Amino acid sequence: MAEARSPRRRGRTTLLIAAAAVLGVVAGTCAGYLIQADRDPTPLPSLSQLTLAQAKGDGPEPLSAAQDRRVKTDGDLRKLLVKKPSGSKKADWLGDEDGWLSLAGYAELYEDPAGAFGDQLDDNFRRVAVTGWESGDRQVTIRLIQYRQEESLVAADQASNGEYWAEKEHSTRSWAIPGTGDGKAYVHDKPDTEPGYVPVYGAEAYAWRGDVVMEIRVYDTKPLTKKTIMDLAERQMERL
Known part of the structure; x- marks a missing residue:
């Protein structure tokens, strides 16, 4: 490890050089004033400026609906959800919901619903679009959570929070x-087990785009593969 050293001191010679430099500046300034006093005053330039020609046209064309993603996400968010595969059936746990999940319903998904409800309000929660299906023993849920993001990038923080716990x-x-930048997909190779129930394997994915967070959960009685969760995540993010 290198020995720590104190800053080098400024010596007497350095001070003398600095003093001489100051005297030189003063002398030069005085001479400048004397020379300038014998000259006629220099006229100042006009304050008027040349008139710049304005560009023709009405400015750039506005983005089309296909190019402007805000047009999509400010509309019916349910239309951006991945479609239910043929041969599968609507998930029973969605009940009679019309594709929307209330703030109270979303908070119920957390271990501390009351705390989650307050946190979501603080984060300017806007709405949740949800879909899900069952195919044999496999269950899939996809949620798109949207925030108003008036003060911070809440969507990015929410996706990061899901990744942390996964x-x-x-x-x-x-x-x-x-x-997706920092979006990630996960496969849990160790199943959840409870007495009296079959083991359940899980996979999940989190990503965000603009003010929308994507959450995907997949459960099955058989081990899940990378392809299963990645295919769902990529297809869903392509729609945002």
Whole structure:
């Protein structure tokens, strides 16, 4: 480890050089004033400026609905959800919902619903569009959570929060979701087990775009693969 050293002191010679420099500046300034006093005053330039020609046209064309993603996400968010595969049936846990999940219903998904409800209000929660289906023993849920984001990038924080908890699960593999920046997909190789129930394997994915967070959950009685969760995540993000 290198020995710590104090800053080098300024010596007497340095001070003398500095004093001489100051005297030189003063002398030069005085001479300048004397020379300038014998000259006629220099006229100042006019304050008027040349008139710049204005560009023709009405400005750039506005983005089309296909190019402006805000047109999509400010409309019916349910239309952006991945469609239910043929041969599968609507998830029983969605009940008679019309594709929307209330704030209270979304908060119920957390271990502390009351705390989650207040946190979501603080984060300028706007709405949740949800879909889900069952195919054999496999269950899939996809949610698009939208925030107003008046003061901060809440969507990014929410996706990061989901990733944090997913990574804390034991025996978990993860992959980056292409085209999402920091979106990630997870497969939990260790099943959840409870007495009297069959073991259940899980996979999940989180990503965000603009003011919308994507959450995907997949459960099955058989081990899940990377392809299963990545295919869902990529297809859903392509629609946002």
